[in-house]
Amino acid sequence: MSFVEILDNLALQKSNLVRSFEHLIAPKSGQELEAMARASRALTLQNFGRTMRLFAPLYLSNECINNCRYCGFSRDNPILRVTLDVGEVIAEAQHLSHQGFRQILLVAGEHPKFIRRAYLAECVRALAPHFASISIEVAPMETQDYVPIIQAGAEGLVVYQETYNRGVYAEMHTAGPKRDFNFRLDCAERGYAAGFRRLGIGALIGLSRWQDEVIALAAHLEYLFRRCWQAQITVSLPRLRPAAGGFQPLFSMSDRELTQLVCALRITFPQLGIVLSTRECEQLRDSLALIGVTMMSAGSHTEPGGYTRRGREHLHRTVRGRIVAPEYQDGEDELATGQFEISDERSPAEIATVLRDRGLEPVWKDWDQVLCGS
Numbered sequence: 001m002s003f004v005e006i007l008d009n010l011a012l013q014k015s016n017l018v019r020s021f022e023h024l025i026a027p028k029s030g031q032e033l034e035a036m037a038r039a040s041r042a043l044t045l046q047n048f049g050r051t052m053r054l055f056a057p058l059y060l061s062n063e064c065i066n067n068c069r070y071c072g073f074s075r076d077n078p079i080l081r082v083t084l085d086v087g088e089v090i091a092e093a094q095h096l097s098h099q100g101f102r103q104i105l106l107v108a109g110e111h112p113k114f115i116r117r118a119y120l121a122e123c124v125r126a127l128a129p130h131f132a133s134i135s136i137e138v139a140p141m142e143t144q145d146y147v148p149i150i151q152a153g154a155e156g157l158v159v160y161q162e163t164y165n166r167g168v169y170a171e172m173h174t175a176g177p178k179r180d181f182n183f184r185l186d187c188a189e190r191g192y193a194a195g196f197r198r199l200g201i202g203a204l205i206g207l208s209r210w211q212d213e214v215i216a217l218a219a220h221l222e223y224l225f226r227r228c229w230q231a232q233i234t235v236s237l238p239r240l241r242p243a244a245g246g247f248q249p250l251f252s253m254s255d256r257e258l259t260q261l262v263c264a265l266r267i268t269f270p271q272l273g274i275v276l277s278t279r280e281c282e283q284l285r286d287s288l289a290l291i292g293v294t295m296m297s298a299g300s301h302t303e304p305g306g307y308t309r310r311g312r313e314h315l316h317r318t319v320r321g322r323i324v325a326p327e328y329q330d331g332e333d334e335l336a337t338g339q340f341e342i343s344d345e346r347s348p349a350e351i352a353t354v355l356r357d358r359g360l361e362p363v364w365k366d367w368d369q370v371l372c373g374s
């Protein structure tokens, strides 16, 4: 059965695993939550040791032909846009490399004119000799289109469904190819068939009731663990942050609920990589690092060129998708607009120090290779 069919029948038919996950995310007393946190911590130590993989996003482009109501890069937002050329991408990557990163995530919006597949492959090829792990988070593609990017050196594919609710998905994605819900839903499997060996999925928290989203997410994880059994699977739980366009979350999730969710995921899927980005504040990140999170971004910028201020020569503004001269507004920085505001603004070195102080070893490159002593 395809995951599309499983999702469409989920209200009527849940596996035993998804049912027990549903029980774990139901309201809990303080004592019950503490017991979950202890179990989650023990399972994390058992499966991942005292390690925390650190990575950085590198935004290649904020051009986009989609209108996603919650995203700062949405086509109709009149923001400053740029696509970095390969030399500028290398400069950004060198900056990250000097900070210690050996794992990067290349991120781009969707625009067939600016973000071609050959361009993505060229960026990966230029960075591959310097990074132990390169993942991409770009528009979904057909299986065969991923192959040159993998051959260039990428090993990870990240694609968030945003929301697993078809009705909400249609309301949130008002224009562009991203409106195709099923094409996005199958993307991780296509990536696996092409040869990616790290797959990242997730749901954007704030578009519908988080409990409904994460039950679908758990069903998706169960499916991928079975189908894509040679891949390392990670999940991300991004809560909406302020961004251009001013979209406000429609539903909230408290810090306590996010903590419970991390524990529930760890208890249900002991080998799942759990990613936490700089969207979350320092205190919460520091405490979740001890409970179940296994991978963190650090020192992130969500604007292309944000690390080195590269790309300013080709900056332009778009108005309803049309390119116009930038004409900077009062006080506006001459830098491409970011996707969203980050919360944890500590440097990678500061975050590494905090992790060490808490008994965790920050791992800057692939932990498999580290464990093998390479």
Ligand code: SF4
Residues within 6 Å of the ligand: 064, 065, 066, 067, 068, 071, 072, 073, 074, 075, 108, 109, 110, 178
């Ligand atoms: S979420 Fe992705 S596809 Fe949608 S507007 Fe933002 S960059 Fe484009």
